[in-house]
Amino acid sequence: MTDSRTPSARSQIQAARFAWMLATAALGLMTVFPLVWILVIALKPASDVFTPSLIPERPTLGNFLYVLTEVPFLRYLFNSFFVSATVTVAALFFHSMAGYSLARLHFPGRDTLFLAMFSTFLVSLPVIIVPLFILTRMLHMLDSYAGLIIPAIFNAFGIFLLRQYYLSLPRELEEAAIMDGASYWRIYWSIILPLSRPILSALAILFFLANWNAFLWPLTITSDLDLWVVQVAIANFKSQYAAAWNYVMAASTIVAVPMLVLFVIFQRQIMESIKTSGLK
Template identity: 70%
Template sequence: MTTVQPRRPRWTITKSALLLLGIVLALATVFPLVWMVTGSFKPADEVNGASLLPSEPTLENFVYVFTQVPFLRYMLNSFIVSAAVTVLALWFHSMAAYALARLRFPGRETLFLMIFSTMLVSLPVILIPTFVVVRTLGLVDTYAGLIVPAIFNAFGIFLLRQFYVSLPAELEEAALVDGASYWRIYRSIILPLSRPILSALTVFFFLTNWNSFVWPLTITSDPDLRVVQLGIATFQQQYASDWNYVLAAATVAALPTLLIFFVFQKQIVESIKSAGFK
């Protein structure tokens, strides 16, 4: 019996160029993160280039960030806003997407087209009108002013609708025959099947609001409501010559984003598969 030797992949110029391009892009992506983390453990003179001799890692930068500046308060504010927006957005977006995907009512396609068209409008275009509405409602310098305008996101409704359209209609038909209402179908059948796509949107919504800067800068002036990104910007203004403090604060702010990505990494991959994206 003859054994068939596996064919080795043939390296062409195109494959080699793509591999080299991928390595360059990976290094360009990872280098700022590595520089930030390593710089956060260095003293000020080494980070600023005043000393060329390497020194031992130090935790003094992190101690200063948490003792001399209310950075924990900034992180708490960001967590409250990000978590509240994520939970409320997933709740309302999933209901809206289910209605647009499964329920038949006049103007459904027109309504979906109007929601989808808002994805073409950038934040600077609606920044002033949104601020006027929030100020009229008396929500300036409040958590509600930070949370409510960020709940609506057409991308979430669009992605969930496409996912619900791909689900087999036989599941709902069988539940309707058994006497289940649409609300029961949504709660008992649709939501459990939506865990992969909801996990991916959880990461998207949380990271988007955790890294939010323009809207919190516009709507708040109270230091007690300052979010983490505004806190880092304040660091850059106060400690422009001490980059070690800025890097330490940025490293601490990046930890929750990395943690939530690694926790939901498997669900993100599953959501991409189930949504049919290539």
Template identity: 60%
Template sequence: MSSDTATITKAAPAADSTTTTTRGTTRPRRRPFGPRAGLVALAVVLSAVSVFPVLWMITSSFKTRATVTDGKLLPADLTWSNFAYVFTEVPFVRWLFNSFITAAVVTAVALLFHSMAAYALARLKFPGRDGIFVVIFSTLLITAPVILIPLFVVVRTLGMLDSYAALIIPPLFNAFGIFLLRQFYLGIPKELEEAAIVDGCGYWRVYWNIILPLSRPILSALSVFFFLANWNAFAWPLVATNGADLTVIQVGIASFSTQYGANWNYVLAAAVVAVIPMLALFLVFQRQMVESIKTSGLK
């Protein structure tokens, strides 16, 4: 009996140091807290560094002109006069309206055109398809300041200066959206389209009833990117428009600081109001943005 017990004991495998056994079940042992604590501390430090400028901007917008550059985070004298001045002394609401209309129209139209182009480049077969995609993708290597003057000449020749068309039409074409959507469409199973075609659907109906509904996560992420880029646009609206009725928010804030010199309390108050729509948009679509980036990364 004792020899059998000894044999069984020798034959039993040694317990793995990385697992724990409880009532026949094996569970992985938790990692040491030391490395995780270091990563958490690093994340906290990076988050604080990223959030501090925004926090300073918000608190300084409630300071007076004399204390806005005092180097303190919290204002000694809290005042709302900066926001009242911004909304009463300059056409700030008009600036917000121009930026919203421009960003919203560009985002909606660009997503429609980009999704159509990306579907054609990903699924349809026609001569020169790959060459067209290479040409479109190569435009990502060209920075916006390089084409600023040629674009201005084209817009002036077409007679679109000082109009909403000058603010909306040129930003519609963006190779980044076409590229990202094409990569997403390549991951959609072809069987879905083949089944729809067998049922009598054409390419347009396949695109509208199958591809677009499946593209909601990536379209939501791109809508945030496009809206943010056009809301923060400065160089092109500054060049393309001269009238006060077409001034967008970023150009308005820049002229605000130039006109009033060192009145940074007014500039910061205007900047805080301009940031609110972006924060709201991000909070609404943050889950879709994470999902789309994760899906594109896996692809």
């Protein structure tokens, strides 16, 4: 097929594409540059931190060794991993059951319950942090893993996304299982969960990333240094080593690299989960 467009139209289209490429490249550079700069400072000795160069003249790994050996940073990494992994597993289990119930089961007040849950999207953590702290103190969960984990399990976004996904599944599978005498629990465990692996994988990554980067609630709920997560540790690290930005950036790099690798590997699943939220 021949292109029926005039040379002028083709040149305008090419110019528009080039402009979009430049804009995309600029946005990408603005996103990546802070991460590169963090790594550059982390590789510099203290005397060269404020030297405006993208390539360290005297690169060193001493900053990383100091953070990993002179500070209990491995303990903070373990706390973040344990809390993030536990919250992720528990949230996926309970959210999948809640999403299935709201999508498939019929019971009085189902739609009202869903709207009430969905309305929590409008409420941010700083709004409820004081009553949540009081409730946690009444339950004697301050300075404990339970205080870090249990309040973080509920997430309306996960329930909403799973409900939307389950609405897209064919009902014939459940009807056939019911005719064979399967209970709702059996249908959920043997049919719904295996079909939910793509969306559960995406949600697992999102939940883990969110809890790995959590700062405000762990800062509020813990005063015991042995329970600090990495974000709280880095915040206190900055106040303790205010002038030693090489140590601060080394700690930030150690925290950021695993999450960046995780995102690069599973970015397709994350994008699929975002598209799934539009299903009816």
